[in-house]
Amino acid sequence: MLEPFERVLVAIPAYNEQATIADVVGRVRASLAEFDLLVINDGSTDSTSEILRSLGVVVATHLCNLGYGRAIQTAIKYAHQLNYDVLITLDADGQHHPEQVQRLYCESRECGWDLLIGSRYIETRDYSREPIGRRMGMQLFSVVAKLLTGRAIYDTTSGLKVMRRSVFVPLACWHCLDFHAEAIVYLLSLGYRVGESPISVAERTAGQSMYSFASLFQYPVNTGIMAAIGAVEGKLLQRRSSA
Amino acid sequence: MISILIVDAIGFLLLGWVVNLIRKGRVYVGYGSALLITISAIICVASAPAQFVDAVTHPIAKLMSGSLPVFLVIYCTLFALIYLFREITMISRRLRNLTQQLAIELARRGGALDSGEPLSKTQYETENAAPLSHSRGA
Numbered sequence: 091m092l093e094p095f096e097r098v099l100v101a102i103p104a105y106n107e108q109a110t111i112a113d114v115v116g117r118v119r120a121s122l123a124e125f126d127l128l129v130i131n132d133g134s135t136d137s138t139s140e141i142l143r144s145l146g147v148v149v150a151t152h153l154c155n156l157g158y159g160r161a162i163q164t165a166i167k168y169a170h171q172l173n174y175d176v177l178i179t180l181d182a183d184g185q186h187h188p189e190q191v192q193r194l195y196c197e198s199r200e201c202g203w204d205l206l207i208g209s210r211y212i213e214t215r216d217y218s219r220e221p222i223g224r225r226m227g228m229q230l231f232s233v234v235a236k237l238l239t240g241r242a243i244y245d246t247t248s249g250l251k252v253m254r255r256s257v258f259v260p261l262a263c264w265h266c267l268d269f270h271a272e273a274i275v276y277l278l279s280l281g282y283r284v285g286e287s288p289i290s291v292a293e294r295t296a297g298q299s300m301y302s303f304a305s306l307f308q309y310p311v312n313t314g315i316m317a318a319i320g321a322v323e324g325k326l327l328q329r330r331s332s333a
Numbered sequence: 334m335i336s337i338l339i340v341d342a343i344g345f346l347l348l349g350w351v352v353n354l355i356r357k358g359r360v361y362v363g364y365g366s367a368l369l370i371t372i373s374a375i376i377c378v379a380s381a382p383a384q385f386v387d388a389v390t391h392p393i394a395k396l397m398s399g400s401l402p403v404f405l406v407i408y409c410t411l412f413a414l415i416y417l418f419r420e421i422t423m424i425s426r427r428l429r430n431l432t433q434q435l436a437i438e439l440a441r442r443g444g445a446l447d448s449g450e451p452l453s454k455t456q457y458e459t460e461n462a463a464p465l466s467h468s469r470g471a
Binding site (some may be wrong): 128130148149150151152153154156158163164167168171172264265267308311312314315319323 | 343352355356358362364365366370429432433434435436437439440441443
């Protein structure tokens with residue numbers, strides 16, 4: 091249930107998601123009617139644009155493809171500039187169930203999480219459904235987050251997140267990559283409350299994963315460097331502000 | 334021995350510089366990670382015992398071990414690369430911010446260009462001409 095006077099934005103970053111975007115938007119509208127909806131069209135080259143036009147949804151269009159992380163950053167900037175209290179992000183590939191969002195939103199409000207991650211693994215801790223490369227990456231960054239912050243985060247790559255206004259500025263101003271492990275480590279080091287709540291996901295039925303073969307090597311190196319920098323910088327900033 | 338110390342010192346300075354540039358978002362971490370790996374590799378090769386390096390790769394070892402000018406040339410090249418990457422990152426960051434702000438402004442209008450379609454050049458000029466002339470008038 092929506093808290094009175096609380097403005098909530100649901101943001102869906104979409105890049106070439108013609109097969110699923112109409113269904114996802116329809117399900118979000120049906121189950122989250124009281125929330126505002128924004129689709130970030132990240133320079134799609136297929137018919138995603140036309141579908142969004144026919145749906146009459148509010149769209150922030152990147153003139154060229156900037157990538158997933160920058161699409162999320164656009165959503166955060168939009169939510170900040172339009173004074174939203176809560177931003178909820180979910181993927182456009184239809185893997186997330188919008189029906190679960192209401193529960194996550196209520197949990198984030200009741201427990202006071204600054205960032206609540208919809209986690210696929212917090213209950214089972216079973217990564218075996220994932221391909222080997224991704225499985226190793228997820229386990230690695232779960233360990234990295236634990237080492238750097240002392241908090242175990244089991245799903246660092248989930249696209250379903252509930253962010254409260256308190257984290258808009260640090261996330262929009264810092265140089266996050268995909269708002270995964272590096273952003274979580276940075277927020278934890280700054281002293282924000284980050285939690286996980288179990289969700290179920292559907293299998294991807296259409297479209298392509300944003301991770302290519304090259305990202306098997308690039309992703310862990312880049313995210314690892316940013317996580318380490320984020321941990322140090324977050325702690326320094328927190329120490330400076332408390333001094 | 335002194336030449337190794339000089340090479341290591343310059344290497345650590347460059348490492349610190351690159352990390353600081355990544356931290357401030359002035360060098361994209363993708364470029365930064367490549368630079369960090371290269372600089373670390375140079376420091377390792379320079380610091381490794383010459384016999385070990387010789388054993389691994391004899392011809393390269395002859396060129397590399399303890400040869401200060403060679404390392405200085407490599408570092409000068411790296412310095413230029415870091416500067417170049419920094420400039421590229423800054424330009425792409427400005428373009429990214431512009432693209433994002435334009436997308437937000439169009440979404441805020443909530444209809445005029447709510448088509449979800451990237452703008453054509455003509456559309457872009459038309460849409461941006463109005464606010465400019467308004468602000469001049471005001």
